[in-house]
Amino acid sequence: MSVFESKVTVNKTAAQVYAFLADMNNHRQLMPDNIEDWESTADVASFNIRNITQLTLKIDERVADSLVRIIPAEKPPFDMELKWELTATNGATQAAFSITADLNMMMKMIASGPLQKLVDEETTNLAALLS
Incomplete structure (x- = not known):
């Protein structure tokens, strides 16, 4: 399994960050520009x-x-799990986002860069949106 992780501190309570992340409608705002046809x-x-x-x-x-x-609702190109873990710290929240993916060697070479970029971009966007 390959794991891609990124952490960020958000100046909101864990309850506020959780409320945002617990609704998939809000995740569009975290996604990069190459995402289309969002429903x-x-x-x-x-x-x-x-x-x-x-x-x-x-x-x-x-x-x-x-x-x-978060897990795939339909069969993805490879097995994966996305996870947001929140830790309250002095009135702020540390948000850790990880993608765990079952990648063969070829897929790992192709997908590692884009997956790491995705987790970095989502945490950066979360901090910007909720600060």
């Missing part, structure tokens, strides 16, 4: 990654103020 509900999001693939993701687990776990 979502509170629990599921479907979108195209331009020139790569279509994905449908769903929230699989919510733990109030600490965890949002």
Whole structure:
């Protein structure tokens, strides 16, 4: 398994950050520019990654103020899990975003850069939106 991680501190309470992340409708604001045809509900999001693939993701687990776990709702090109873990720290929140993906050697060479860029961009966008 390959793990791609990024952490950021957000100047909001864990409850505020969790409330934002627990609704898939809000995740469009975190995504990079190459995301198209976004459709979502509170629990599921479907979108195209331009020139790569279509994905449908769903929230699989919510733990109030600490965890949002997202998994594919349909068979993806490779098995993956997306996870937001929140830790309260002195009136702020540390948000750790990770993507765990089951990549073969060829897919790892192709997808590692874009997946790391995705986790970095999502945490950066979260901090910018909620600060």
